[in-house]
Amino acid sequence: MGRRVGRRGRMGGEGEEGFVKRPANPAIAKTSLCSYFRKKGCNHGENCKFAHGESELQMRPDGTWDPTSERCKKKEETEEGEDAKGDESRYRKCLVNVPMNWSQQKLKSFLDQNGVRYSSAQKRKSMKVCFMGFNSQEQLSKSAEILDGMPCGNKRLKLADVLPRAWEQKAVGVTEAALAGDKEEEDNNDGEDNPMVEDGSGDENEKKTLEPYRNVTQVVTPLADLSYEDQLAKKKEEIIQILKRLARNIRKGCPSGMLLPDWLAAAKDREGLPCEFEGILPSPVVEGYRNKCEFAIGLGPDGKNRVVGFQLGSFREGINAVAEPGECRNVSSVALNFVAAFQTFIRASKLPVWNKTDNTGFWRMLTIREGREPGSVDEIGKEIAEVMLVVQVCPTGVPEDRAKEEYSKMAKALVEAATTATPQLPLTALLVQEHVGVSNSAPADCPLHALPLPGLEEIHNSGKPLDEPLAHIHDYIGTSKFRISPTAFFQVNSAGAEKLYSLAGDWAALGPDTLLFDVCCGTGAIGLTLAKRVGMVVGIEMNASAVADAQLNADLNGIKNCRFICGKAEDVISKLLKEYAIDGPDEPEQTAAPEAGKGEEGGDEQASPVVEGSVKQEEDKRPRFKNIVAIVDPPRVGLHHVVLRTLRLHKQLKRLVYISCNPDSLLANAVELCMPIKEGPVEKQKGRGGFRGSNLGHARRRVKTLPPSEPFYPVKACAVDLFPHTKHCEMVMLFER
Numbered sequence: 125m126g127r128r129v130g131r132r133g134r135m136g137g138e139g140e141e142g143f144v145k146r147p148a149n150p151a152i153a154k155t156s157l158c159s160y161f162r163k164k165g166c167n168h169g170e171n172c173k174f175a176h177g178e179s180e181l182q183m184r185p186d187g188t189w190d191p192t193s194e195r196c197k198k199k200e201e202t203e204e205g206e207d208a209k210g211d212e213s214r215y216r217k218c219l220v221n222v223p224m225n226w227s228q229q230k231l232k233s234f235l236d237q238n239g240v241r242y243s244s245a246q247k248r249k250s251m252k253v254c255f256m257g258f259n260s261q262e263q264l265s266k267s268a269e270i271l272d273g274m275p276c277g278n279k280r281l282k283l284a285d286v287l288p289r290a291w292e293q294k295a296v297g298v299t300e301a302a303l304a305g306d307k308e309e310e311d312n313n314d315g316e317d318n319p320m321v322e323d324g325s326g327d328e329n330e331k332k333t334l335e336p337y338r339n340v341t342q343v344v345t346p347l348a349d350l351s352y353e354d355q356l357a358k359k360k361e362e363i364i365q366i367l368k369r370l371a372r373n374i375r376k377g378c379p380s381g382m383l384l385p386d387w388l389a390a391a392k393d394r395e396g397l398p399c400e401f402e403g404i405l406p407s408p409v410v411e412g413y414r415n416k417c418e419f420a421i422g423l424g425p426d427g428k429n430r431v432v433g434f435q436l437g438s439f440r441e442g443i444n445a446v447a448e449p450g451e452c453r454n455v456s457s458v459a460l461n462f463v464a465a466f467q468t469f470i471r472a473s474k475l476p477v478w479n480k481t482d483n484t485g486f487w488r489m490l491t492i493r494e495g496r497e498p499g500s501v502d503e504i505g506k507e508i509a510e511v512m513l514v515v516q517v518c519p520t521g522v523p524e525d526r527a528k529e530e531y532s533k534m535a536k537a538l539v540e541a542a543t544t545a546t547p548q549l550p551l552t553a554l555l556v557q558e559h560v561g562v563s564n565s566a567p568a569d570c571p572l573h574a575l576p577l578p579g580l581e582e583i584h585n586s587g588k589p590l591d592e593p594l595a596h597i598h599d600y601i602g603t604s605k606f607r608i609s610p611t612a613f614f615q616v617n618s619a620g621a622e623k624l625y626s627l628a629g630d631w632a633a634l635g636p637d638t639l640l641f642d643v644c645c646g647t648g649a650i651g652l653t654l655a656k657r658v659g660m661v662v663g664i665e666m667n668a669s670a671v672a673d674a675q676l677n678a679d680l681n682g683i684k685n686c687r688f689i690c691g692k693a694e695d696v697i698s699k700l701l702k703e704y705a706i707d708g709p710d711e712p713e714q715t716a717a718p719e720a721g722k723g724e725e726g727g728d729e730q731a732s733p734v735v736e737g738s739v740k741q742e743e744d745k746r747p748r749f750k751n752i753v754a755i756v757d758p759p760r761v762g763l764h765h766v767v768l769r770t771l772r773l774h775k776q777l778k779r780l781v782y783i784s785c786n787p788d789s790l791l792a793n794a795v796e797l798c799m800p801i802k803e804g805p806v807e808k809q810k811g812r813g814g815f816r817g818s819n820l821g822h823a824r825r826r827v828k829t830l831p832p833s834e835p836f837y838p839v840k841a842c843a844v845d846l847f848p849h850t851k852h853c854e855m856v857m858l859f860e861r
């Protein structure tokens with residue numbers, strides 16, 4: 125581990141969701157040519173995710189060009205001329221347009237039935253590209269004759285070249301499947317799932333010199349080389365551009381013949397900004413601030429040694445190697461110590477580590493969550509007082525006894541590491557999460573088992589043994605105490621979160637007659653920190669254990685005026701507004717379409733649309749409010765359109781504070797809240813109708829289906845830097861009407 129482990133504490137925590145463009149996404153970066161544009165023209169115009177012509181085409185994050193582009197062909201010709209590929213790669217091809225739901229087995233039987241001879245054929249479900257190897261030029265030519273242009277499903281197959289990429293092939297465990305870079309791979313892309321990993325664009329020169337990997341700090345903390353002031357200036361400039369995009373997009377969608385709303389007309393006097401921008405608030409803690417880190421378990425860049433750390437890029441980029449996190453400035457020294465101890469244990473374990481290429485292995489991921497001592501944000505030296513370790517494993521094929529034996533060895537090793545360190549490391553809870561899915565991001569209802577921590581439990585229970593091992597930790601926002609369960613969301617920089625929530629509270633202009641809707645409330649952090657300033661808080665959250673935490677957190681802090689509802693916001697918000705508001709909305713109550721979660725069965729706690737009981741019985745006693753304010757803090761995808769519609773159509777809701785970790789969804793949601801609507805017949809919603817445009821495009825289309833309603837307007841915006849050294853930050857925006 126490269127970094128010296130210093131005094132405990134002084135470390136803090138990035139929202140699951142960071143605030144950054146996603147250039148690693150090839151669609152957004154226009155790294156593929158638009159096939160509609162090429163054939164008969166594309167009506168998505170500038171909203172199209174794909175490049176309209178070679179001039180718009182950008183290089184893929186891995187340094188290659190769209191295989192169908194002129195650039196790629198030219199590159200290939202040059203490489204062929206140099207005969208750099210070697211025989212083997214010359215007989216390798218990729219077969220395009222294979223049905224995505226085909227397994228490798230299905231592909232092989234298809235090839236056999238059609239008399240195709242080959243040496244290897246690799247296919248993964250959810251990819252429309254498979255990789256084939258041939259023994260000779262003759263075998264390849266015959267296969268090409270059969271396969272090229274052959275109808276398959278509603279498409280025609282195409283045998284295309286595979287582009288070897290030396291810098292990747294030097295790397296370990298990279299299969300050609302990873303080279304596909306297809307959109308369909310997105311679900312498996314941990315680089316994007318894990319906000320610790322930044323974009324995969326990398327540095328061009330580096331690839332040219334065939335460097336196999338970027339450095340871990342370039343991946344996880346790409347701004348770390350800049351001074352903190354320069355980091356803030358860079359983020360501020362990016363947010364200005366995002367805000368300008370918001371104004372441009374709403375102007376673009378304004379119905380023709382309608383006067384621009386005042387705020388939009390005034391944007392030109394603010395250099396294109398839709399509202400006042402108050403700049404960026406720095407994080408009170410800059411080093412080791414993360415209170416939650418997810419460490420991959422895999423092989424290091426040498427392909428031999430087991431490493432616990434960060435993946436050096438996304439699987440889609442073909443990068444599978446894991447690097448130690450020692451140089452990453454956002455990770456606390458306590459976490460680094462646990463990572464080192466766990467790595468030593470993993471290296472000695474006989475069970476295999478997870479291999480993303482074939483989705484096999486036992487040890488998958490280590491999540492470290494930390495809770496700090498209470499205190500205000502000015503006290504930056506807060507000690508880490510509690511630590512929860514969650515080890516994700518894939519139990520497939522490992523007998524239960526064998527796994528249990530390994531768990532108790534692991535607990536012993538970690539307890540030893542905690543108690544022998546100087547100073548001792550806090551260790552409060554150790555859990556195992558069993559997850560068999562392909563992506564490391566497990567659903568919230570994945571089985572979790574808390575393990576005993578021999579020798580430490582008495583410490584957590586005033587000298588007495590615990591009845592059950594602990595399965596949570598506590599952290600503080602200011603002086604409010606929060607219990608946090610393993611799958612519950614909590615802002616990863618708790619000192620920064622205090623600033624964020626306080627700003628949101630100030631802008632919400634709260635008072636004793638206010639009903640505050642805390643939409644997507646997690647463990648109740650926003651509502652509970654603001655509860656004293658309002659008449660009542662209603663929190664909505666779909667993760668059942670986070671809701672249980674929120675209820676308990678109200679008790680922990682002696683707060684009585686909060687109610688937390690477990691359900692998807694889109695399923696419950698309309699009913700709740702009706703219950704508490706003096707006037708109802710203009711429209712009949714709306715809930716989300718079934719596919720959006722309502723009525724989903726199978727015990728998935730995330731999908732539960734159930735409103736907390738006793739709604740009916742107490743209906744008459746419920747207080748009713750005239751002054752309703754919503755603070756929304758949605759996940760990366762933003763708010764569901766039913767929530768946006770309900771908020772917009774509810775006349776009593778005059779003020780809305782939006783906390784965002786993703787500029788793209790904030791922009792799209794702001795369009796639905798702020799776009800003016802022309803009086804007249806309402807367009808019928810036609811579903812997606814084959815429309816594959818951007819989120820913004822969808823938002824603009826959806827606005828046209830709203831009944832006439834007063835739009836919100838953006839009043840002011842401010843960023844709060846919760847993630848120093850990364851490109852991410854949180855953004856707060858106030859909307860009023």
Ligand SMILES: C[S@@+](CC[C@H](N)C(=O)[O-])C[C@H]1O[C@@H](n2cnc3c(N)ncnc32)[C@H](O)[C@@H]1O
Pocket residue numbers: 139141612613614615643644645646647648649650664665666667670691692693694757758759764785
């Ligand atoms: C960015 S977190 C914010 C949590 C909380 N406001 C905080 O600051 O700690 C987003 C939360 O929304 C929840 N969530 C995601 N989709 C939801 C939905 N459709 N309805 C309700 N909650 C949802 C997630 O479980 C997560 O707890």
